[in-house]
Amino acid sequence: MTALRRRETLTSQLTRTLTGRIAQGMxxxxxxxxxxxxLIxxxxxxxxxxxxxISSLRAAGMVTTQQGVGAFVQADALTQPFRIDEANLDLLKEVISVLELRIALEAEACALAAQRRGEAHLxxxxxxxxxxxxxxxxxxDAVAPDLDFHRTIAEATGNAHFTHLFSYLGALMIPRTRLQTFRFFADDRTEYLRRVNREHxxxxxxxxxxxSDAARSAMRLHLSNSRERLRKAMDQGAASPDRPNGAAITGE
Known part of the structure; x- marks a missing residue:
């Protein structure tokens, strides 16, 4: 019997294992x-x-099911669009991983925005x-204007792919990253959020x-600070890597 670890949901682990077997050609x-x-x-x-x-694999377009027969691997199972499993975002460690993706994406978008922005974007x-x-x-709640600021930067690149990918990541991440990390790194909520806005x-x-260089560096520093706040919260026990933590605060 193949044992599954209990550091994430069993459903997520089984989905990941079956996806891996499909990717590896097993x-x-x-x-x-x-x-x-x-499977049981x-x-x-x-x-x-x-x-x-199986439902998760079907929703991802990797398998099709026939009632009373079973599930079958789709012909195009390995050519599905980019997608992040929302169930895994209940794990703080996974939230940090996706934030690292945002750092790479938004730092370069910010550099392009500095070159291409118009007055309407400003x-x-x-x-x-x-x-x-x-x-x-x-x-x-300061999340909506926070998200609008980042989305406008993506739009200012003039590259629709940045806008589409940020819209996906933003809609996915913002509700999941409203963690009460300000408790541990600022005297109060207001000072924490004002520091975030000073970075903006x-x-x-x-x-x-x-x-462009300063814009890229400022965005990288801003999102890296967010990542480090979350890492420090996890290291200090503010949130377990296995569970979501706390109530809504901010998008970063």
Missing amino acids: LKPGDKLPSEQE GEFGVSRTVVREA EAMRVALDRMEAAIAASE EDIYQAILRRD
């Missing part, structure tokens, strides 16, 4: 997946876990920053000056 297009009973016996999980894993960024500052002062201001000023 299960080829057209092949029938092992039966429910065979091999992995020591419940019927519910098996069914949820105005939209300024409005987002002012809205975030007002929300902070009023102790309101540095990014804006670099884009305003059309300084």
Whole structure:
């Protein structure tokens, strides 16, 4: 029997294992997946876990199912669009991994935005920053203007692929990264969020000056600071890598 670790949900682990077997060619297009009973016996999980894993594979377009027959690997199982399993984002470690992807994406987008931004982009960024500052002062949710600021930078690249990928990552990540890390690294919520917005201001000023190198560095520093706050929270026990932590605060 193949034991599954309990550092993430059993469904996610089984889904990952079966996906790996498909990617490695152990299960080829057209092949029938092992039966429910065979998977239960091999992995020591419940019927519910098996069914949820198969449903995840089906939703990802990797398998098709025939009632009363079983699940079969799709012919195009390995050519599916880029996708992040939302279930895994309940793990703080996975949230940090996706944030690292954002660092690579948004740092370069910021450099391009500094070269290509128009006046309308600058105005939209300024409005987002002012809205975030007002929300902070009023102790309101600052996530929406935060997301708008980052989205506008992606739009300012003039490259629709940056916009589409950021929209996907932003919609996926923002609700999952509203963690109460400010408790551990600032005297109060307001100071924490104002520090975040000061980092935004540095990014804006670099884009305003059309300084691509400074814009890239400011965005990398901003998101890297967010990553380090989350890492420190995890290391200090603020949140287990196996569980989501706390209530909504901010997008970063």
